[in-house]
Amino acid sequence: MLPLIVLASQAAIAATPAPPNNQIIILRETPAPITVTASRNMIRLAETGISISQITLPQIEALSLPLVKDYLTLIPGVAVAQTGPLGAQTQIRIRGAEANHSISFIDGIEMNDPASSGEFRIDTLLSHGIERIEVLRGPQSALWGSQAIGGVISLATRAPVRGSMLYGELQGGSLGTVRGGAGGGWADDSISISGQLSGLSTDGYDSARVGGDKDGYDNVTAHGRIEWKAVSELTLLLVGRHQDSTSRFDGFNFVTGVPRDEPLETQSRQTALRAEAALALLDGQWTTRASFMGVRADNINRRANAFQNRSDGERDLFRLQSTGRVQAGNLTHSLTGALDIETERFISSDANAQAASNQRQRRRQTSLVGEYRLSTSNGFAAGAALRHDMNDRFADATTVRFDAVAPIGDVRLHAAFGTGIADPTFFDQFGFFPGSFQGNPNLVPERSRGVEAGIGWAAGGHSFDVTLFDANLTNEIIGTFNSNTFIAGVANATGRSTRRGVEVAGRAELAKGLTLNTSYTYLDANQQQVAGSAFVREVRRPRHSGSIALNYSSRQFDLSAAAAITGARGDTDFARFVPVTLPAYTLLTLAGAWHISPRIDLTVRVENALDASQVDVFAYRGPGFTAHGGIRFRL
Template sequence: MTTTDTFLACDWRAPRRTLSGALLGCLFSPLLLADDTPLTLERQWVSAPSVESTTVAEMARYGSKVEIIDRQQIERAGPSSDITRVLQMYVPGLYVAPKNGPFDYGTYSLLGGRNDDTLILLDGVRLNNRLYGGLYLDTLPANAIERIEVLKGGQSLLFGTQAVSGVINIVTRSPQTRDTSGEVNLGLDSFMGQSGDARVERILSNGLGDLGLLAYVSHNISDGYQPYRNSAYSASTRDKKRGYEVTTFGAKAIQGFADDSRLELFYQYSDANLDFARPVNNQKTTNDRVQQIATATFEQRLSERFSYFVKGHVNDWDTRYTKIDSLKDGRLVSKNRNDYWGFTDWGLQAEGKAELDGGHVLVFGTDNQWFKGQDDVLKIDNNQAQANALYTQLRPVFAALPDWHPSLGIRHEKMSGGESATVGMLTSLYDLNAHWQLRGQYGSAFKLPNAEQLFVNEDYEQGNRNLKPEKSLNAELGLDYKGSLLAGEFNASVTAFQRKIDDLIALDGIHWVNGQGRIKVRGMEVDGRWQFSPRWNLSADLTRNLLESRNGVTLSNIPGFFARSRLGYESEDGQWGVGGAIRYIGQIDSAKKVDYGHYSVVDADAYRYLDRAQQHRLSLLVENLFDRDYTTSMTSSAPAVDNLGRPFTSEVRYTYRF
């Protein structure tokens, strides 16, 4: 999705943001500094600016709530962190529960949404596969990410199906300096998990313009922890830990042409061997996976009033699934051995943005995607799909109301094997004064049935070729403040939301059906950040969700209440910092109506630069400081078993920048 107009270099001498708390200050005493000479990097850029419109960040100007997680926060999420861990720590109002630790599936909820109500993008490319409908973040390394943009509320107008409660756009890193530069990281945790990654980049000039090049590689390996209580394991279970090994490499090239156009190419390859933990009769259960993502984007600014981009992408996912049981009599039974399941997604999007007379802005585009898959584990009769969409949005300007920034638009989308969907959206931002803003959005969103729901053909699960798209009517209203409190910088916001869902897609016994009646979700999110002294800061957020069941249908795995708070301290010279955070999860019911919530978890972190140039750094993360036993989700087996969150884990990382 979005990139900044210029790729500015990181200034490593600039003050760092404070960490989340002061729990580990005693761990880092002053160290001798090897070099007093600051490391200087001049700001550089790829000369041709990015003109890709409909960006997540841009929508904040028209009434949508946007959160940005920057590179400093990503680095403090831990040496072996994947994207799920980063989201769990830093996004206000987003509930995230990794099933069994790093590089695993997770449960997500944003503004009262279900697990697949949030659309996940990588540089604007859809990661939610339309054949299976899931979220696939478990092989994305955090070291490859520059920032994460979270756009809240119904967003189907610009982003299509599954953008029911929000959009998370993961933006990969880009080259930023004309001198060869980069970094190397090495990490180790208390379960002997190891992590390592490296990045190198440079911007060159050639006969066409500026050429930015970047490459990265990462490797994470661990035997993991025991994700079930001892009482849950059968006597014949041999493999009781859930381990992982993930290797990723990627590259990006950005070629600028003069000052008005550019071509960006991106490729990432991930090879992962992931344990799929089971408590009963488990000898070996693994997903052995290769994922490849490639994108090509051409952007051009034809004039001061018109720009466009064309983006193509391929997302290829190939998994070999192995499941071997160990029986009481010692025999091994192979249920699956390297059985294949996977998919390939292609996409082509074109969008233009024109400034009309009077300052009005018109955005228009087409979004086309094709999908195919194969599954030797789950039988699906039709493993191909196609979706085509047209959309437009007007951002008018009213001279008599210069402080009002509205937008309105419409989208029509058709998917093969299902009905079409048409949605509209109105957003509004009003600057009340220098400190207060009133924002709101109202419109419809949709979720097309996936191939499993349409065409699955198993004895225990039957698809329905006549499923209608699931539709929802969404409303969000918010008030934002930015100013001061007791001489310190302070900003806060409150958002009330409501969602009315029609034609809810759900399982009725073994059959996929559209539910009768309307399901309502409503709630409130509050968050704030306070820099109450030059060195100390405090942030907190809380979310209350109220769910309505209808005709026996209840939305599950959505917390009724959750809250987080972070306290941080940073030294005056930015050489060291410490922090701590606590998160509390209230009632949360599984699909079988088992409440597995009501727990709190405390994390802590610290960092220390070893030299004035800030080339050498030690970082420490302690997850689950008090070793709380808590449940992240329930297994689908009968009887259901608790998936346990990560126990007390300490991780240390060394970073070298050059």
């Protein structure tokens, strides 16, 4: 049996090259693990100097957590803030960046919500059917465009390599929670077909106080993928996805500064499509891809089942990319050129037909991308990327990225530098509900610069890695408030924000089947809204965070214990508009699987086993101790 969950940096699989900095070890991979986000093309993990973490299927199944955001708490440099119960708004901050400063992909489709604040609705993402979670840290706009300031989150769904597969699970437990799903696929030399259907329903609890109304959550997600090698040179790909979820939540009393029971709910629907044709010539040394990706998102807000308002967004992306590779002796050169044309549309509607927030907006961006990569037979690799964005609503922007990695025996040196941008969201530019919030059409994109450097060691199943990082942010989009008109808005800050820190991770094989993994992040994140004024600590970013995982695997059963440690963070009491401190906490997950047959497991999971008081957003309490059990099969 495979070990359960591994949280390692610079770790190595026996007899394989050491993976790059700060990554979760891959247990079920080929001898050359790959990354799909560190370059515009798939490359080996050992060929990038950028900090990457990966969680693969064995780890996902080991903990059997319901949402992808639960796994992100175990990744260095990632802070997760959940506003109360399951399905409530959840924000992801990478290395101290803002919640809308990262891009999320599912099977290559950019899933950030164009109908909201530009963030990916990570609270809607079920873990069933996900095979790999990859997190790239640091500015990546030169590759992937706007919002990739903190980094990139990429997810891949399960698909067969050859033959057929069928899998499923069913779990139930505390808070009236039931989750389940089924998936399968079939593949041969020319075609691969896969799909999943998953669902989750929970009665929830009251995040405002004990004994109040329960805030439940329901989610149904369907995903399908077909890849067909029409001829030896031409491959066609089609991916489709749809999710529909409803989250019930409390209102907020701005007089008392605490949530209050209200019959509020948000229905979130998102449909995505990717169609691609790839032509490989000259024995695969020259590849050209043409693709179309479309995302439609709706967020509908109701009170006591009565419509209040909604926002609808669309994103269409056409991409043309060509890559040529040349081998000269022990050197491999790769050169990529790409054209991205992105069109976004936004509609907001209020129950009041005269509301100022009723609007329709549209914008377009055309981008040119170039990337060069070099790799050598002795393990040295480097890359450079350049991107120029041409916008019809605000200023054009140019971003760059450089990275390099050099092995010296069992030691690896790695470094990267990049710049990033975050375009204003539709909410920022044009306003949103209520009408007392006004957008600012004169905003300019936020800009960031980041650098990192680290050293790692790996030998005999043990590893250790240290990475230092430093980043700043200018033109940050901040909230404003006019006390005379009681109108809220946004503006570009004249000051700058700084984010620096260190990520440390290690792995040790204690005995056969028994593995210990640890990680720690120190983050110093500060904001300066007005040039020349004092810096203040950024809210909801812990100065200290980390994780510890102890895993045992045998032929009869698997056991896993994973602790996600979150240090004290600052926040704001919006009733008094004063800073508050959120206390530190540790979430301990205990999970196990009894293999009653080679294809059937009985599973059990305990979340927050220490019954810690979890508050990620001021006045909203998290769930306490919960227990769940179920069955899992694979054919």
